[in-house]
Amino acid sequence: MSDALLPLSVFVPLLAGVCVFLSGGGARSPVALSGVLLSLAISLLLVMAVGSQGTLDHALAGWEPPLGIRLHADGLAALMILLTAVVGALVSLHAVGQFAGKSEIANRFWTLWLLLWGSLNALFLSADLFNVYVTLELVTLAAIPLVLLAGSRQSVSASLNYLLLALFGSLLYLGGVALIYGMTGTLDLQLIGERLPAGGWPVGVATALIVAGLLVKAAIVPFHFWLPPAHGGAPAPVSALLSALVVKAAVYLLLRLWAGPLQLPLSAPWVAQLLGALGAAAIILGSIQAMRQPRLKLVVAYSTVAQLGYILLFFPLAVASAWQGAVYHGLAHGVAKAALFLAAGNMLYHLGHDRVAELRGMGRPLALSLGAFAIASVSIMGLPPSGGFIAKWLLLQSALEQGLWWIVATVLVGGLLAAGYVFRVMRYAFMEAHAGPSVDRAPTPAQPLMVWSALTLAVLSIVLGFTARPLLTLLGEIPLGGG
Amino acid sequence: MLTGAGIYQALPLWVLLSSLLAALLVFLAGEDRNRLRITVNLAAAVLKLLLVGVMGYGVLQGHTFLVTMPILPGLDLVLHADALTMLFTTLSALLWLVTTIYAIAYLERRPNRARFFGFFSLCVASTMGIATAGNLFTFFIFYELLTLATWPLVVHNGWPKAMAVGRMYLRYTLGGGVVLLLGIVWLAALGQSGDFVAGGTLEHLAPEHRTALIAIFLLLIGGLGVKAALVPLHGWLPSAMVAPAPVSALLHAVAVVKAGAFGVVRVVYDVFGTSLVADLQMNTVLALLASFTIIYGSVRAIAQTDLKRRLAYSTVSQVSYITLGVALGSPLATIGGLVHLVHQGLMKITLFFCAGNYAENSGIHSIDELNGIGRRMPWTTAMFTIGAFGMMGAPPLAGFVSKWYLGMGALQAGAPWVLLVLLGSTVLNAIYFLPLLHRAWFRESGEKAIATAGEPGPGLLVPTLLTGISALGVGILAGFPLSPLSWVTFIVGQEYAP
Numbered sequence: 001m002s003d004a005l006l007p008l009s010v011f012v013p014l015l016a017g018v019c020v021f022l023s024g025g026g027a028r029s030p031v032a033l034s035g036v037l038l039s040l041a042i043s044l045l046l047v048m049a050v051g052s053q054g055t056l057d058h059a060l061a062g063w064e065p066p067l068g069i070r071l072h073a074d075g076l077a078a079l080m081i082l083l084t085a086v087v088g089a090l091v092s093l094h095a096v097g098q099f100a101g102k103s104e105i106a107n108r109f110w111t112l113w114l115l116l117w118g119s120l121n122a123l124f125l126s127a128d129l130f131n132v133y134v135t136l137e138l139v140t141l142a143a144i145p146l147v148l149l150a151g152s153r154q155s156v157s158a159s160l161n162y163l164l165l166a167l168f169g170s171l172l173y174l175g176g177v178a179l180i181y182g183m184t185g186t187l188d189l190q191l192i193g194e195r196l197p198a199g200g201w202p203v204g205v206a207t208a209l210i211v212a213g214l215l216v217k218a219a220i221v222p223f224h225f226w227l228p229p230a231h232g233g234a235p236a237p238v239s240a241l242l243s244a245l246v247v248k249a250a251v252y253l254l255l256r257l258w259a260g261p262l263q264l265p266l267s268a269p270w271v272a273q274l275l276g277a278l279g280a281a282a283i284i285l286g287s288i289q290a291m292r293q294p295r296l297k298l299v300v301a302y303s304t305v306a307q308l309g310y311i312l313l314f315f316p317l318a319v320a321s322a323w324q325g326a327v328y329h330g331l332a333h334g335v336a337k338a339a340l341f342l343a344a345g346n347m348l349y350h351l352g353h354d355r356v357a358e359l360r361g362m363g364r365p366l367a368l369s370l371g372a373f374a375i376a377s378v379s380i381m382g383l384p385p386s387g388g389f390i391a392k393w394l395l396l397q398s399a400l401e402q403g404l405w406w407i408v409a410t411v412l413v414g415g416l417l418a419a420g421y422v423f424r425v426m427r428y429a430f431m432e433a434h435a436g437p438s439v440d441r442a443p444t445p446a447q448p449l450m451v452w453s454a455l456t457l458a459v460l461s462i463v464l465g466f467t468a469r470p471l472l473t474l475l476g477e478i479p480l481g482g483g
Numbered sequence: 484m485l486t487g488a489g490i491y492q493a494l495p496l497w498v499l500l501s502s503l504l505a506a507l508l509v510f511l512a513g514e515d516r517n518r519l520r521i522t523v524n525l526a527a528a529v530l531k532l533l534l535v536g537v538m539g540y541g542v543l544q545g546h547t548f549l550v551t552m553p554i555l556p557g558l559d560l561v562l563h564a565d566a567l568t569m570l571f572t573t574l575s576a577l578l579w580l581v582t583t584i585y586a587i588a589y590l591e592r593r594p595n596r597a598r599f600f601g602f603f604s605l606c607v608a609s610t611m612g613i614a615t616a617g618n619l620f621t622f623f624i625f626y627e628l629l630t631l632a633t634w635p636l637v638v639h640n641g642w643p644k645a646m647a648v649g650r651m652y653l654r655y656t657l658g659g660g661v662v663l664l665l666g667i668v669w670l671a672a673l674g675q676s677g678d679f680v681a682g683g684t685l686e687h688l689a690p691e692h693r694t695a696l697i698a699i700f701l702l703l704i705g706g707l708g709v710k711a712a713l714v715p716l717h718g719w720l721p722s723a724m725v726a727p728a729p730v731s732a733l734l735h736a737v738a739v740v741k742a743g744a745f746g747v748v749r750v751v752y753d754v755f756g757t758s759l760v761a762d763l764q765m766n767t768v769l770a771l772l773a774s775f776t777i778i779y780g781s782v783r784a785i786a787q788t789d790l791k792r793r794l795a796y797s798t799v800s801q802v803s804y805i806t807l808g809v810a811l812g813s814p815l816a817t818i819g820g821l822v823h824l825v826h827q828g829l830m831k832i833t834l835f836f837c838a839g840n841y842a843e844n845s846g847i848h849s850i851d852e853l854n855g856i857g858r859r860m861p862w863t864t865a866m867f868t869i870g871a872f873g874m875m876g877a878p879p880l881a882g883f884v885s886k887w888y889l890g891m892g893a894l895q896a897g898a899p900w901v902l903l904v905l906l907g908s909t910v911l912n913a914i915y916f917l918p919l920l921h922r923a924w925f926r927e928s929g930e931k932a933i934a935t936a937g938e939p940g941p942g943l944l945v946p947t948l949l950t951g952i953s954a955l956g957v958g959i960l961a962g963f964p965l966s967p968l969s970w971v972t973f974i975v976g977q978e979y980a981p
Contacts, residue, residue, distance in 0.1 A: 361641075363598065364514075371510070383631065383660075384624035390555065393668060400672035412661045419657050423634075427649065432641030468555050 002049040006058040006071040009046050009081065010122040013039040017114030026103030027096050032110035036092045039117055043085035050078040051474050057127075065128065065188040072127035072189075075476035076259065076327065080124045080252055083331050086460070087244045087338045088117055090453045094342050095237040097447035098349070105149055105235075112149075113241065116142035123249050128187040129177045132253060133170070136217065140166040143246050146238045147230050158229035165216055165226045169250075173213030179206035180261075192261035207265040210257065211275075218250035218308055221282040228289075228301040236345020239297065243304040243341060244334040251311050255326065258315070259479040272315040279312025280410040287417030291424060296344045296354035299421055300337070303380060306414065307333045310395065313407055317398045323478040325394030331471065332379050332387025332464050339376035339457035343369045346450050352440030356425055361433030365443065368451045370429055375458035377422040379465075382415040387464025494538045495562035495615035496550045498572060499608055501531040502579075506604035514597045521587055524600055528580040531611075535576040539569045543973075549617070557676065560624070561617030565681075566974040567753075567821075570967070571614035571745050574825050578737045578832055579607045581946040585836060586729035588942020589843065599639055603733070605632040610738045613745060619667045619677030619703075619754065622746065626663065626710075629742055630656040636730045637723055648722045655709050655719040663706025663746075666699045670754075679749055681978050683756020693763070696755075700765050703750050711743030711806060714776040717799045721783075724791040728839025731791060735798045736832035744805040744824060752978055757812040769810035774904040776803040781911035788850050790838050793915060794831070797874060800908060801827045808889050811901065816892020817975050818968070819885050825967040826881035829954040830873040836947040837867040843943065845935040853919060855928030859935040862944060864923050866951030871916040873954050876909050881958040884968055 016035025023031045050056060050073050060069040073081075092113070099106035119138035126132045144166070147159040179202055181187055184195040197203055219227035227247065231239050254275075258266045265271065286306030293299045307329075314326035346369040347362060348354040363370050379386035392411055399407035464471075490497075505527035512519050538548060541564070548564035564572075586603065590596050609632055612625030630653070638649035670677050670685075673692060678684060688696060709716045720740065724731055734740065751760055751769070760766050780800030787793035804827065808820015840863045841847040845856065857864035873880035886905055893901035938944050961968040 363595075367513075378631065383627045385628070389624075393558075393671075394555070396664070396668045397672050400669050408665065412665060416657060416661060419653065423650070423653055426634075427638070427646055430635065430638050430641055430649075431643075431646060466552070466554065466560075469553055472555070 002053065003056045003058040005042060005046040005049055006056060006073055006125055007060060009039070009042045010071070010118050010125065012042050012118070013114045013121065014118035017111050017118065020107060020114060021111040024103070024107050027099040027101070027106040029107065029110055032114070033092075033096075035110075035114050036089060039114070040085050040089045043081050043121070046073060047078045047082045047085075047474070050075065065186075065191070069131060070127040070188065071125040073125055075474050076252075076256065077124040079327060079331060079471065079475055080248070081121055083248075083334045084117065084120050084124075084245050087334055087457070088113075088241070090457050091237045091240045091338060091342065094240070094345075094450050094453040097450035098235060098237055098345065100447065105151075109146070109149055109235075109237070112142050112146050116146070116241065116246070120245060120249055124252065127189050129180065129189065129192065130187045133174055133177055136173070136249070136253070137170055139246060139249055140170070140217070143242055146241070147234045149235050149238060150233055152233065154229065155233045158226075158233045161226045162230045165223070169213040169216030169223075171213070172209045172216065176206040176209030176213065179209070189256075189260040193263075196261055196264075198264060203265055207262055207271070210262070211254065211266070214250045214254050215278070218247050218254070219305060220278050220308060220312065221285050221305065224282065224286065224305045227305055228298055231304060231341075232295065232298040232301040236342055236348065239301070239345065240338040240341040243301065244338040247304065247308060248330055248334055251308055251330065255311070255314070263480075266315065267318060272318065275312050276316035276407065279309035279315075280406070282306060282309030282312070283410055283414040284417065287414060287421060290421040291417070294355055294357070296347060296356050296359070296425060297341070299356065299425065300340045300344050303340070303418070303421065304337060306418070307337065307380065310391065310411070310414070313395055313399075313410070316404060316407065317395070317402065319398050319402070320478040321394045321401075322398040324472050324475060325391045325398065327475055328387060328394065328464075328468060328472065329391035332391050332461060335457055335464060336376040336379035336386070336388060336461035339372055339454050339461060340380065342450065342454035342457065343373040343376065346446040346454060349446050349450070350443050351437055352443075353438070356428055358438040359425070359428045360431040360437055361429075361435070362437040363429050364436060365445070366437075368455055369446065372451070372454040372458040374426065375455075376461050377426075379461035381418040381422055382411075385465035386462050387468075388461070390465055390468045491541075491546075492548055493550045494534060494541070494548050495564050495568070498531060498534045498538065499562065499611045499615060501527050501534060502604045502608035502611060506601050506608060509597060509604055510601040512597065514595070517596075520597065520600055524583050524587070524604070525580075527604065528576070528583050532576045532580060535569070535572050538564050539573060542566055542569050551617075554620075558620055558671070559618070559676075560621050561678070562612070562615045562621065563617035563679075564615055565679075566970070566977055567748065568614050570821065570824060570970060570974065571741065572611060574741075574828050575607060575610045575614065575737050578732075578828060578950070581949050582729050582732050582737060582832070585732070585839070585943060585946040588940060589727065589729050589839060591942075595639065598635060602632050602635045603729075606636065606733060606738050608632075610742060613742045617679055619670065619679075622749065623660075623664060623667055626742060626746065627660050629738060630660060633730075633734065633739055636733070637726045639727055639730065640725070642725075645725050648725050652719045652723055655716065659706045659709030659716065661706075662702050666702030666706060669695070669699050669702070677754055679753035681753060683752070683754055683759055685755055686759050689759060689762060696759075697763050697765065700750070700755060700760070700763060703754075704747060704769065707743045707746035707750065708772075709743065710739050711747055712740050712776075712799045712802055713772055713806065714779045714799070717776070717780070720799055721787075721792050721795040724789075724795045728835060728842065731795075732832045732835040732839075735795070735835060736828040740798060740802045741824065741828065744802050747806050748809050748821065748824075751809045751812075761812060766810050766812055770807060770898065770901070773803040773807035773810055774901065776800065777807065777904055777908050778911070781908055781915065784915045785911065789848060790841065790850055790853070790919075791835070791848070793850065794834050794838060797834075797912070797915070798831055800912075801831065801874060804885060804889060807901070807904075808892060811889075811892050811896040811898060813892045813896035814975050814979050815888050815895050817978065818971050819888030819890075819892050821974060822888065822968050822971040823885035826873070826885050826954070826957060829950055829957060830870045830881055833866050833870040833947060833950040833954055834874075836943070836950060837863050837870065840939050840943050840947060844939040845931045847931050850919060850922070852929055852931045853922045854926040855923070855932040856935065857924040858928065859932050860938050862938055863947060866947050867923070868920055869951045869955050871920055873958065875912040875916055879958050881954050884958055884961045
């Protein structure tokens with residue numbers, strides 16, 4: 001009975017998106033809001049069902065694989081669905097304020113966001129490689145027009161870049177999938193695991209193509225350059241969704257494939273080391289770039305480039321505590337990054353600009369948004385008490401247990417570099433300025449919904465520092481040996 | 484769950500929450516609700532003092548106070564209260580109350596008070612967390628929180644100078660935090676939870692993991708040494724005096740350097756245990772480091788012409804008495820080191836209050852501006868004199884008691900060279916304090932003194948008097964029950980009981 005929740009969690013948001021498109025209604029569109037509420041409720045029910053019953057399976061329309069489409073919910077998928085639901089619901093509240101009075105943009109936002117939500121859930125629940133491809137494309141195709149909502153010339157070129165890169169990534173991925181289908185005659189994740197040859201160059205090439213495609217989509221260094229303009233240029237709620245959820249989806253797939261059919265090729269020492277090294281490079285380079293950005297939203301966007309690197313550190317570690325650490329990092333980063341983007345968006349909304357050096361004295365008019373920014377930054381820096389700290393602890397501990405000192409050093413230095421870009425912002429905010437921050441136009445204070453949604457997400461990133469046990473119980477054991 | 488006994492047993496949590504909720508209320512009340520903010524601040528400070536009093540009585544009766552919250556498998560957030568906890572919480576709770584009164588007067592009519600007092604309370608909450616932490620993991624959480632909560636106070640004025648110092652402060656403290664974290668996680672990777680248990684818990688690892696233990700010890704001390712201002716990790720402390728006077732008091736006496744020193748005490752006594760530290764020969768390293776810091780800080784203090792800077796270098800020197808006592812490890816030296824935690828706090832906060840009074844009231848910042856101020860501000864200067872003589876270790880003041888026990892302890896530990904360090908430090912203290920007193924009391928009145936009408940208002944003067952007289956009292960009444968000395972003797976009795 002409860003396995004019906006799987007298709008529902010995909011189709012309810014999708015249908016709601018279509019309904020909004022047909023009915024309109026602006027920022028406070030009742031259709032959109034009830035769609036959000038309904039999607040949230042179903043997601044939570046699904047998470048609870050996985051929590052109480054373990055993994056759930058559903059064959060769409062009763063057709064079993066290899067013919068039909070199978071949906072599969074395990075702890076990992078449940079956590080991602082939970083993240084999407086919680087972040088999505090709070091970002092939706094923010095959007096109500098952000099898009100108030102702009103009903104055309106609001107309608108597009110609700111339509112695309114609900115489609116995105118459904119596609120994300122479908123991606124998390126997909127149990128075969130081809131559906132993964134389809135859902136990944138859906139996610140990208142919903143995300144790119146969201147960037148365009150900013151309506152600026154820069155956002156057009158940013159989304160064009162995003163589109164080209166994303167298509168390139170998909171192409172690589174699809175090539176890998178084709179090779180695997182040729183070898184195994186199936187696309188079902190479980191069946192592939194049983195049939196895939198243990199070695200040989202076709203397996204290697206297929207893995208390389210799939211991984212490269214996903215790395216491009218996840219904006220891992222050196223494929224990261226498309227992300228900052230796209231995430232930094234989009235309207236705040238969109239930036240939050242992209243950074244917290246959309247790029248996470250591609251990284252999620254890497255973990256999912258490691259946990260599933262590709263554990264063997266992905267565990268080859270040099271592959272694991274390479275992925276880890278890319279992660280380390282992302283952490284260091286992304287953080288250094290973040291320190292240099294003149295605009296606040298670009299600081300936050302480069303921070304995403306850096307933070308995604310932590311998840312890749314899982315591959316060379318490949319033990320239970322690293323598995324938990326990487327997944328927990330995904331959750332903590334999602335919540336904290338959404339808070340950062342919303343808070344930064346509020347500053348932009350209020351002042352008309354987000355030039356870091358001109359934010360002096362913004363603490364007075366923007367106290368609560370600045371507070372949200374500061375609180376979420378604690379998690380981004382990996383300082384206690386926060387979700388980011390728990391993730392860092394788990395990664396550090398597994399690295400120390402295995403004597404992988406370069407990972408230890410990367411994680412510790414990454415925290416300090418994050419403090420560098422966070423406190424650069426705080427420093428300007430705390431500087432004495434009797435006139436307050438500079439403004440580009442008459443200030444428009446952010447609405448309470450915008451402020452409180454950011455603040456709630458920020459507080460959640462701290463709360464995650466105390467909820468590791470139930471969440472990691474839900475995640476379950478590390479799936480060693482495939483399947 | 485919420486039985487009376489449960490609520491009583493969770494006292495460490497209530498002590499922590501009393502400042503945490505105060506911080507939250509102050510932030511939410513905003514800038515303009517002046518009266519509400521003052522009420523919340525004072526009420527919370529008094530409430531905390533009461534709670535700490537009850538808890539102290541309980542500890543004396545042998546009651547257990549324990550709050551545990553599982554975070555990860557094998558990793559718990561633990562708040563507890565033992566005799567050592569009480570030493571630090573009592574000091575902080577008392578000094579928080581007086582510093583709050585002082586700060587309210589000091590910051591009257593200045594901007595950003597909500598922010599200031601919010602972070603001020605958060606700071607004290609972190610200190611309470613540090614004091615009640617039951618293992619290294621919990622300790623670390625609050626240790627880092629303290630860094631984050633003090634930064635806004637250090638840069639409070641918002642001047643470019645303050646911002647530059649804030650940056651330096653972060654480099655030191657966050658860097659120290661990273662080193663400390665590495666040590667703690669390494670210990671966890673060896674399967675050790677780092678629980679604070681009198682006598683330590685790591686002895687059984689010594690044969691197999693000797694090198695790792697030495698490395699971990701050095702990492703932990705290195706991380707803690709930043710806040711404890713051990714040379715060469717002390718650079719931030721003299722610079723941080725750009726902060727407003729109440730913040731300096733907080734940094735030097737109540738919270739930050741004390742957190743570092745307290746951490747050293749915990750690591751040596753309750754994680755490693757003195758015998759393991761001696762076995763690893765880390766006690767000598769630590770004692771040498773502390774001795775060097777004591778002398779170095781005093782020598783540097785002599786050269787400072789800015790009053791607060793001179794006091795800051797004096798702190799560098801004096802806080803290392805605590806580390807020295809701990810490093811020597813003999814019961815009497817331990818008494819001397821631990822009691823100095825309280826004594827140095829009382830004396831140094833008095834000195835910083837006085838420096839704040841001079842600055843606020845007469846615009847005196849530099850030492851040569853002190854001439855003749857004693858005649859205009861006799862009470863402040865009298866308190867300053869008590870603090871200065873105490874620091875020098877003149878009997879019967881608080882500092883003397885500390886030095887006496889440290890000296891005896893050094894002999895007991897078979898390290899007579901420490902007497903030379905103590906002696907040298909006393910001479911150096913005299914060299915940098917006596918000229919100040921001479922200027923203030925005996926020189927012709929200078930420009931600033933002539934322009935001074937009299938003592939500052941009661942908001943500044945009364946806290947100064949309270950702490951000054953306490954600094955006098957804890958020395959004279961050291962032999963009485965419930966004095967810091969007898970409390971410390973009680974702690975040491977427990978540490979060395981088995």
